[in-house]
Amino acid sequence: MxxxxxxxxxxxxxxxxxxxxxxxxxxxxxxxxxxxxxxxxxxxxxxxxxxxxxxxxxxxxxxxxxxxxxxxxxxxxxxxxxxxPLGAVLNTYRDRMIPLLTASGVPIPRSQVISSSSSGPGHPPPQLGAGSFPIWIKRADVHNTQSGDVELVPSSETLREALAALHDRGISHVVLQQHVPGDLIKFYGIGKPTAGHQEDTWFRWFYHRDQELARYPFSEEALQTITQQAAAAIGLEVYGGDAIITPNGEIFLIDINAWPSFALFRxxxxxxxxxxxxxxxxxxxxx
CATH class of the missing domain: 3.40.50 (Rossmann fold)
Structure with a gap:
């Protein structure tokens, strides 16, 4: 056969x-x-x-x-x-991803996994720290599936509302993530570098649409290194994700997911x- x-x-x-x-x-x-x-x-x-x-x-x-x-x-x-690998796909769930990336030294925005019931009576308003708003609230398991799965909220009141909406949908945990201003980019990667060699890997990036671009200068080599470091921490071989380039050229990885559509480079x-x-x-x- x-x-x-x-x-x-x-x-x-x-x-x-x-x-x-x-x-x-x-x-x-x-x-x-x-x-x-x-x-x-x-x-x-x-x-x-x-x-x-x-x-x-x-x-x-x-x-x-x-x-x-x-x-x-x-x-x-x-x-x-x-x-x-199946474990790698599960590792892209945000409640697993954030601890893995943090432990591997991948630069990510300040993040916290909390229960969606934190919006209930008697609970203090969730915070990421003083002056943290606006912040992102994201479901802690799979990536974006519908409106409300990922939202930028400007205040404690809107955060409570978003938490309650996710809780009512049966989503038990969410991620609160610092909003990092800068240029938003998308990246794609294939393969795993071995012993420092890049020959068997493929990498592309581009700017997201619908944003006012500043085109802050940054190191493309550093971007590739960070994304491959993240993929290795998660266990991915075919992957994509999002990153932010700050005004001083810092790179923060926002998300990494298994096997995206590769639409622009299909x-x-x-x-x-x-x-x-x-x-x-x-x-x-x-x-």
Whole structure:
């Protein structure tokens, strides 16, 4: 039987406004892998657990919910490589991500994980410190899925309202994060540097739209180093995220997530992701 790879799409509710971009990057990666002589089966998270083919040589996944990751766990337990590893995907949940990045020395804004019930009667207003407003409030598990998951709040009163709204939606914990003024950028990365070598890695960045850019000067090499340091702390091999460049050129990592859409670099990224996956397959099946 021709070796095959299994690909899993992202949950549609985790792709608000990005449904096409998220599905297209997975399809293009699959085409490149098939061109190299492998078979690829693509599934939605809802199709996991149905009658399946024999074990794949590798699983590549964009799904994020605990339920879908749990259905893949038996394959990973058998030693089948996953990109990204299931534990790494869970590590992008903010309540795990923040302690991991902090312990690894990655520069992030001041952050605190709290219970969403902190908005209730008898609780003092949550704070990040004197003069901390405006601050960001973010759900502490998965990334942005709908309006209200990530909000900039200007005062204690609006913070209480945002906390109550998230609590009413069944979101038990949130992250309060310092607002750092500066230029907002997006980054993408593929691969893992080894022994200080960058040859097998791919990295791109660009400015987010809909902002008044100052174009503060900064070191692109430092940005790549910080993002790779963050990816290593989380355990990611295909990743993206956001960072802020301050007026004095400091870099603060805001978020890092598993397998983004790579929309602006889709063709180039699909080829590089496929090459990385095939490298992983050949590495892990070597006699």
């Amino acid at each position: 021709i070796p095959y790879l299994l690909g899993i799409y992202r949950e549609r509710q985790h792709s608000p406004g990005r449904e096409f971009d998220d599905t297209e990057i997975l399809r293009l990666v699959a085409k490149h892998i098939e061109a190299a002589g492998y078979q690829v089966y693509l599934k939605t998270p809802e199709e996991l657990g149905e009658a399946d083919h024999p074990s794949p040589s590798l699983v590549f996944l964009m799904c994020e919910r605990i339920q879908a990751l749990g259905l893949l766990e038996p394959l990973e337990t058998k030693g089948i490589p996953h990109v990204n 063709e180039e990224a699909a080829s590089r992701i496929a090459a990385w996956l095939l490298h992983r397959v050949r590495k892990d099946t070597r006699p």
